[in-house]
Amino acid sequence: MSLLERYTQPSESQIPTVAHVGEIPSGQPTCTIWIDGKEVTAVVGESILRAAQRAGFEVPTLCDDEKLAPAAACRMCLVEIEGYHRPMPSCHLPVQPGMVITQASDSLFKLRRQNLEYILSDHNAYCMPPCQVGCPTHIDIPGYLELMAKGQHVEAARLVKEVLPFPYMLGLVCPKPCQEVCRRGLVEEEIAICQCHGYTGEMVMEMDQAPTPFPQLPATGKRVAVVGAGPAGLTCAYYAALKGHAVTVFDMMEKQGGICRYGIPEYRLPKVKLDKELNSVWQLRDTEFKGGMTLGRDFSIDDLFTQGYDAVFLGIGCWRSNDLPIPGIDLPGVIEAINYLRMNAEGNPVPVGKGQKVVVVGGGFTTFDCARTSRRLGAEVTVVYRRSRREMGAHYSEVDDAEHEGIRLEFFASPVKIVEKNGRVGGIEFQRMALGEPDASGRRRPVPVEGSNFTIECDTVIPAIGQLPDLDFFEKEPSVRKTKRETIVTNGALMTDRPGVFAGGDVQMGARTVIECVAQGKLAAKAIDRYLAGDDMARVAEEIAQEEAVPELIDIVPYKPEEPQVRMPMLPFPDRVQSFQVIENGYDKAAAEKEAAQPLPPSGTCRLPRLRVRLQPRLHPSGPQQVHQLHPVRPNLPGRHRCELLRAHGRRIRRDRDDAMERLAQVHRLRLVRGVRGDVPDGRADDARARSADVRAGRDSVHLLRRLRRGLPARCTRRDLELRALDVRPLRPHRSRERGARRRAVVEAIGRDPARRTQLSAPAGDPTTGSAPLGRMTV
Template sequence: MRVTTTSDDLFHLRRTNLELMLSDHNAYCQPPCQVDCPTHIDIPGYLELIAQGEMKEAARLVKEVLPFPYILGLTCPAPCQQACRRTLVDEEIAICRMHGHAAETCLLDAPLPYVQDPPTGKKVAIVGAGPAGLSCAYYLALRGHYCKVFDMQPQAGGMLRYGIPEYRLPKDMMDRELDQVWQLGVDLQSNVKMGRDFELNDLFAQGFDAVYLAIGCWTSKSMRVPGEDAEGVVNAIRFLYDKVEGKPVPVKEGDEVVVIGGGFTTFDCTRTSLRLGATVHTTYYRTRADMTATAEEIEDGIAEGTHLQVRSAQQRILEENGKVVGIEYQRTKQGEPDASGRRRPVPIPGSEFTIACDTVIPAVGQAVDTKVLDDASGVKWTKWKTIQTNPHNFMSDREGVFAGGDCQIGASTIIESVAQGKLGARSIHSYLMGEDMSEVARRLELEERRPDLFDIVPYKPVEPKVKMPMLPYEKREKSFALIEMGYLKEQAQREAARCLQCACPAAGQCDLQKYSIEHGLADNRFHDGEPSDYHDYDTDLSHSFILRDPNKCINCTQCVRVCHDVIGPDCYGMFGKGFNTIVSTPFNVSLHDTDCVSCGACVQVCPTGSLMMAERSLSRYSFALDRCIFCGDCVEVCPHGALGETPNFELSFFNRFGEDVTLEKNDLANAPNYLVRQRLPRGKKDLPVMSPLVRPLPARSIRD
């Protein structure tokens, strides 16, 4: 007889069965915050370390995927916090500020995420020393590749240095973190611009094996209104650049300034102008909710003194003798949604009004300078004037040339650029190692897909959020001091401890996850309803050693069989009918109220993490050796092999206080006293005699 175990038909059959299992698998492998973070930091992991006071280890964990946790702690728009499930209890956790705090404590002695690989002999040229380019260099250097960064500015950092004001990101602190890139052996050549000082072909002629283009978006977009060339219209990027460089800027005390736009650059220009003593109006043609700046940034701008005008579309710049004297606006209302999903602004006839001013700073978007690449480069541009690449492995139309950051995805946030740099480094490393780039693209595409998520019921009590201490608004006037004053260690620990620890403990060891990845199941055709259409079972946390989450159960019945056929207590069974069938305890009582012997065999066979061992806080177990009858039951049921029989002695075990304890027959009559008096190391003789009873632990939550 011939048995076929692999075929196209079997693959699709297994895939369909997996989809059916996942259709009511009310759980997720990664917590929503980690999924929404572009770099996918292990957020529950580092928050738990911070809560324990392990700041350096927390920073090390973050740096596995985010090389600049201090910088991003101050500048990231925090998409992770918008997904934080703590909001189902009270307020979201200050996720970004937590890793910023951890990194700040060890800036002068920063940990590496892992040991740097030995040199590979491969050379990579990176054009652009912004967040994408430096992130790519950091991770490539860790893999043993030599990297040289070319940048048109005098100093590294890109928009981190020249586009973010000092009150948000102190440059001396930023440089301390950027120094960690150079310490890995990365070289920097400043004041050289592609297209002016060298061409792409020159880099390959110099012996580089690959090139990563991270040239950013340094060109301001036009407003396309009359009067835009008048004196007093200031380039937003140039304005911020000159302020950072200490050069004269066209805004001074008493000026009337209008800043146009709704993004981060808009409010950086707004708040910088306020600190220079100007009266500032900030205008935007859509609603406040449509602004891409964070709510916190907008609120701070208003509190610091800007006059915010929304639903106001600029029509023309008014000028006299070639100088700006005001702007004419027209009110708008919301129309039908456009291609982005936002409702299109529609002008309201007869609603025109004017704002008098002498300076206008348009911050309506940024673009890539396409002149940096000539036709001989072999690199093509998209219709949006970004570099055309494979969307998953980031290789351009020319082999060996990769691109990432703003020049590849358009003007974006810092965290998105860092994520691009990290993925670019992975792809370039695979290319240098001779891997099939189509397979690399497939693998990265699968990893970056967003899974379905549910609002699973949290199990934590209300705990007030620990607010970041901020510089008072009255002290911000004409001051560029850092506005975030920082957490104390105990404050950071208390805030980090609020984390619900949503991560599945079985992630990485779950058979369902493993087979789903093997069968390409990032999307599920049977999983398209509302969360209310799926089961939402209560988690059973009553047992001292075993946690039971029915939401992760796929009704494989392995726990039923091992408990009934191997161990014997018969704690589980199949209950319900049809779609409502579920593995549960008899009469759905808590596992604590069954005949469970805490052997953990059900946990060992569970393929999805529906059954998990609880974290144990005991340092030693209490038992009475003089009552032992040598039945061997403990040896038989222990799933971890922690107990065993020996041929020479009646009972042997390992003492956690430092010595092996072996008891012979003549010792057993007085075993507890014998242990304390004879076998414990020096300094432990005042310990109490072990209790002859084992008491179950009280019910507790997963992370208590």
């Protein structure tokens, strides 16, 4: 019976699937074949590919699927079989007793590589969408958007919670790396991916029992101690508990949430709802929270192992602000940023109030949290940063919002000293900076301008120039190493030098975004589970590195824009003064479903990236088509490395959009001058205004080009005006007519004999003059 025939048999008479891992069911007739000289027992009637896969041979294939009839279309699985004069597809041929098969040889490798090159050269999209690649947790974004568009919000939440247990929280605080690279942004505006899962998170929050991605596994009898109830710790606890381990979470604060509760102000993340969402962890069996326990003071890692915990996860975050090394930093009136936010979050009185003048130094998320908090407390706030707006670490929307809320921004100024007045802060002296050469991070290093000092008068100074983990307990833990940047050293599986002790989140990466911490918590839970099962951790590290490899993507063909992003209803700016009310009011059901219905289609899993690694096709760049570069993430520096990649990725996509526009312009003989872009370099923190102008200009010109293509009047005053406004000028509009006339003239002069024409246009025997007779066409 052939494979095709078997595929059409009723299911009860089909051979039980033994394909991928299982063993041959007893009673199945088997036969012996030879693959690469190795004797393999195969089920009679199964495909060669299946037999080879079960025997551990990795025959490359793209189109093979258990559920489908064999197609033999991708031609990757071709093998050489004795008795056949050409390579045959192994997915399509049933095994026959005594077959002698070669599945790996030099010639097959070459032919397969050529084949893969064909596939890649013809491949202008990627099955894994960039947003999913871009998100550190790799949520199945098309999947949950599709579910949401169908109105299946609980299912959508389940899908999200497979990798991200706290969709509501992230919906509010995430810097949205997914949206940076959204393919829809190529053609118009990115989808509000974050707000969408925020909505599902908010919806399922009202359920008595939060949905879990899959049922909690039966208890394993192992115990895991998680130190730190922040995003990384709680994520780790959530997934470890789902795997059936008993989890205890320790935290130095009384309440759960870590930096999300004590660092992120109420107006960005309402704590009542945060609690509701985080409580989904405690709804799982065998989970426990112990607040008010500080590692190093109340207990040590040894204590945890003595108490019977089998694994420990350290997710203690970054709670110490970097020092600002200038004179006067000890004066009263200088507040530590994290402490300030924490006191405010706890409801304690803070030394900032109405009418006070506050200067916040820095440009990151914490800077703006401090500044906007102070603003809400009634102070006059100035944010001072030593580089420009586009180098700021905070998301551009946050910078924009802050400015609209009435916060003054001062760029290119570096603090020199704090001026004393009546024994406390009276002002702060700055020196002007100018941008110099780029440093290692690619950002241009600011250099001081001599004699440009100036002073801003103020009562309070908040230095917010980054945080460090507080690793004081380390002195008692010689078995765990730390880096120069005060972070914990781990291997690719997030395990420290001490077996069974894992670390992740800010304490491992340095202060980073919440979503990156969640991603690490998830990976750590996976690693812990494997550790408790007794697996080889080097192998686990390898697997994680392979899974986290980031493919780089390509442009897509221009796509017809339909709907702009559904706007998140925001709190009006006047209402934000002196109010900690949440500013993002959340989507309603209709808005969420509408937005979720918008993505460009693809989803699924793709075997191409792995094959690319194996077969090493000879790809070389040729303009915007170059694609699909796999960058294995360096396991010990996942966060930072990925961020750089992402930035490059965003640049690539923006550049490709520009290329698409250029091509369109070429088709329509228009010259596209991107004056609006000008000197705005790409990067994560583009100047917000320039960026939005850029997007608008891009969209308008694409729209215009589309109008032109639809055959709207070729020359009209209005169009000319529009073109001028965009600095798009018609490119020699009469050229085709001119060329036609020229050709006619030539034909009249020399007649229609092609041979003579060639002769005339190229003097014989002198190939060096001018263009060749068949001259390269110039368009």
